Amino acid sequence: MKRLKIPDVTVHRLSDYARILDQFDGEGIRIVSSDVLAARCGLNPAQIRKDLAYFGEFGVRGVGYHVGELKENLKGILGVTHAxxxxxxxxxxxxxxxxxxxxxxxxxxxxxxxxxxxxxxxxxxxxxxxxxxxxxxxxxxxxxxxxxxxxxxxxxxxxxxxxxxxxxxxxxxxxxxxxxxxxxxxxxxxxxxxxxxxxxxxxxxxxxxxxxxxx
Amino acid sequence: MKRLKIPDVTVHRLSDYARILDQFDGEGIRIVSSDVLAARCGLNPAQIRKDLAYFGEFGVRGVGYHVGELKENLKGILGVTHAxxxxxxxxxxxxxxxxxxxxxxxxxxxxxxxxxxxxxxxxxxxxxxxxxxxxxxxxxxxxxxxxxxxxxxxxxxxxxxxxxxxxxxxxxxxxxxxxxxxxxxxxxxxxxxxxxxxxxxxxxxxxxxxxxxxx
DNA sequence: TGTTGTGAAGTCGTTCACAGCT
DNA sequence: AGCTGTGAACGACTTCACAACA
The missing domain is CATH 3.40.50.720 (NAD(P)-binding Rossmann-like Domain)
Known part of the structure; x- marks a missing residue:
């Protein structure tokens, strides 16, 4: 985990990811790859991995991301765990x-x-x-x-x-x-x-x- | 005048320029330099000159830009001369x-x-x-x-x-x-x-x- | 095998610095 | 002398490509 300035665009995309993960969660999907998430956002998969890399390692190599876990992590990062x-x-x-x-x-x-x-x-x-x-x-x-x-x-x-x-x-x-x-x-x-x-x-x-x- | 893809950010700034020129116009200011305009927008002067350069040459070297003229040009570029x-x-x-x-x-x-x-x-x-x-x-x-x-x-x-x-x-x-x-x-x-x-x-x-x- | 995490390369936009006009 | 217009340098974000690893 690095301590760098986070680009504004990255923060906005984090919002998107969180919202889409919420949808996946609602659809009963438990695991997503950056490929699938990227397709849903209209982005390059590497973009998503890079965005997340600003804050830590949230995925499992060879598997993908746990939807609920990543969603909670993103909410924490965005500071919206409380009102x-x-x-x-x-x-x-x-x-x-x-x-x-x-x-x-x-x-x-x-x-x-x-x-x-x-x-x-x-x-x-x-x-x-x-x-x-x-x-x-x-x-x-x-x-x-x-x-x-x-x-x-x-x-x-x-x-x-x-x-x-x-x-x-x-x-x-x-x-x-x-x-x-x-x-x-x-x-x-x-x-x-x-x-x-x-x-x-x-x-x-x-x-x-x-x-x-x-x- | 070049035929290139215009960055989205440039288009947004053109809106800003047009609005600020309107204000200058209202204040009776007839001529502005990219320096003055940049200060009012919180931008680098070269940024403004580059943005305008996508569309033509609107200034007078050694002088600056005619407020009314540039404003009309920008409205034309933005396509807001008619409703x-x-x-x-x-x-x-x-x-x-x-x-x-x-x-x-x-x-x-x-x-x-x-x-x-x-x-x-x-x-x-x-x-x-x-x-x-x-x-x-x-x-x-x-x-x-x-x-x-x-x-x-x-x-x-x-x-x-x-x-x-x-x-x-x-x-x-x-x-x-x-x-x-x-x-x-x-x-x-x-x-x-x-x-x-x-x-x-x-x-x-x-x-x-x-x-x-x-x- | 499949997908992440990431250095390196690439792309795009910004800023510099100065030549070119007025 | 002063300010624009612009090639070149710079910086930032994106994408590639692959090593790391479950």
Whole structure:
């Protein structure tokens, strides 16, 4: 086992592996080879072995990997053996949807607080299982009080940097940012950007090249 | 101007450049150097020059780039000089929010049709500006009739592959996929995946390494 | 025998450094 | 003099190919 910087792409693939192993597990498959796993991910088998090699030796030569065992190992590596508490800032359309979106729960992330600049005006999630929406001025206090570790930013671009600073000063060091801006944060803070506009523009680019010009 | 394969990362950066040039434009800045632009993006200046060099020579040596001109050029390259018509499949929490989300419009993407397996049960967007939700069985006919070019998939993982196939058979060749599965599509079809769970797991990984273990 | 784990080779994207223009 | 455009150097990630081994 080596102590190296892990490439971002590797971490993302680890997520994929874990999800696919879950499926195999559900199908009653006990052992997989890197070949089979690679086919399911659309990757080269050596890629998988190299990714895993960053963290140890999980396979059995001549046999393959034990599905359940590898899955548990991956969960441990990803840090999702226990749930993380998440704060969501910006309860507009997108933010409210994420708060209501079940998808996160299965991955071990619990939205524990929701903040908005105008808590009264915020669009409420369709069901009532979510915490009351609080003003952004309460970010620092509530995040500390509730032991929240991850922040999701779904405010307009202009407000994103300010929110990021509040989150950081509240002690958060992981941010999932949906605003189309590059946040400036201390280097101990990890930011992942999700820019839906940019994703669509990327599709637009490829479609244009193929002659499928827009209306 | 060369005819090469453009790296995906380059296309994404072009989006960034276009957005930042828009900001400069708004600030009344007429000329930028690759240095200034790079600083704003957090990149190396040579990176920007290389990215642009895939498509032509847009700058003036000894001077820099004309903001408005470069911006228009980038929009042309990205294919966003005219609006694209988009279909959204899956009107659950996430899908409804995207339908209601204004962010796309500014980028020149118009959600022209929304489909769901159970159109009556689907959560309606908060405002009434959006098309009636149609059954997934009408995908092919409606997409063709309305000349839709891009599909967004926000259905559960199990349903995503089937939806992708319907979209492709309707003639769509660009898909933005929010379901956590690798879609199998013909190679003329471009798929961009947005996996929110995986993004959070990636944050989880980095937080765990830093000792900020979850609850 | 079959499949892992891994050094070496290969590929692709980034950064350097400077020639070429304005 | 200053900044772009670009070949060459570099670095990072991927794939190959095979030794190690159950």
């Amino acid at each position: 993380w508490r998440v704060a969501l800032v910006g309860a507009g359309n997108l933010g409210s949807a994420l708060a209501a979106y079940q998808g996160f729960l299965t991955h071990g992330f619990i939205i524990t607080a929701v903040f908005d600049k105008y808590p009264e005006q915020a669009k409420l999630p369709p069901n009532g299982r979510f915490p009351k929406i609080l003003g952004v001025d309460r970010i620092k206090a509530e995040i500390r009080r509730r032991g929240i570790q991850i922040g999701i930013i779904t405010v307009p671009a202009e407000a994103a940097q300010g929110v990021a600073e509040r989150l950081v000063s509240a002690g958060i060091s992981g941010i999932l940012n949906f605003a189309p801006v590059r946040l400036r944060v201390p280097k101990h803070v990890k930011v992942r950007n999700v820019d839906l506009g940019s994703e669509l523009e990327s599709l637009s680019f490829f479609l244009s090249k193929q002659g499928g010009a827009p209306s | 694209w018509r988009v279909a959204l499949v899956g009107a659950g929490n996430l899908g409804s929010a995207l339908a209601a989300y204004q962010g796309f419009l500014t980028h020149g993407f118009i959600i022209t049709a929304v489909f769901d397996k159970y159109p009556e049960q689907a959560k309606l967007p908060p405002n009434g500006r959006f098309p009636k939700i149609l059954g997934v069985d009408r995908i092919k006919a409606e997409i063709r009739r309305r000349g839709i070019q891009i599909g967004i998939i926000t259905v559960p993982a199990e349903a995503a592959q089937g939806v992708a196939e319907r979209l492709v058979s309707a003639g769509i060749s660009g898909i933005l996929n929010f379901a956590p599965v690798r879609l199998r599509v013909p190679k003329h079809v471009k798929v961009r995946n947005v996996d929110l769970g995986s993004e959070l797991e990636s944050l989880s990984f980095f937080l765990s390494k830093q000792g900020g273990a979850p609850s």
